[in-house]
Amino acid sequence: MEIAVRQSTLERTRAGHDPKKCPQCRTAALVMLRRHVSPPSWGDPVVTEYYDCEYCEASYQFSPADNRWRPIYH
Numbered sequence: 001m002e003i004a005v006r007q008s009t010l011e012r013t014r015a016g017h018d019p020k021k022c023p024q025c026r027t028a029a030l031v032m033l034r035r036h037v038s039p040p041s042w043g044d045p046v047v048t049e050y051y052d053c054e055y056c057e058a059s060y061q062f063s064p065a066d067n068r069w070r071p072i073y074h
Contacts, residue, residue, distance in 0.1 A: 020062075022053040023069050029055035 020030040030051045038046040049062045050072070059072040 020051065022056060022058060023060065023071075024058045025053065025056040027053070027055045029053050030060070 021028050022030055030053055033050045033052055036048045036050070047064050049064065051060045051062060052058070053060075059074065061070045061072055062068070063070075
């Protein structure tokens with residue numbers, strides 16, 4: 001029997017990977033949940049990335065074009 005275990009970004013290191021730091025707790029524990037790109041029929045594509053912090057359990061929306069973080073309140 002095989003059991004999949006999700007590793008924390010705090011435990012793993014990737015070559016050439018620059019982990020993003022959480023704006024709240026300042027640890028490198030953000031995990032990208034999904035990435036959304038607007039449809040081409042809407043004009044220029046708008047990219048939005050959604051992250052969760054594994055350390056403080058905060059959620060964020062990130063806009064790479066503006067380099068802007070916005071908290072997501074649950």
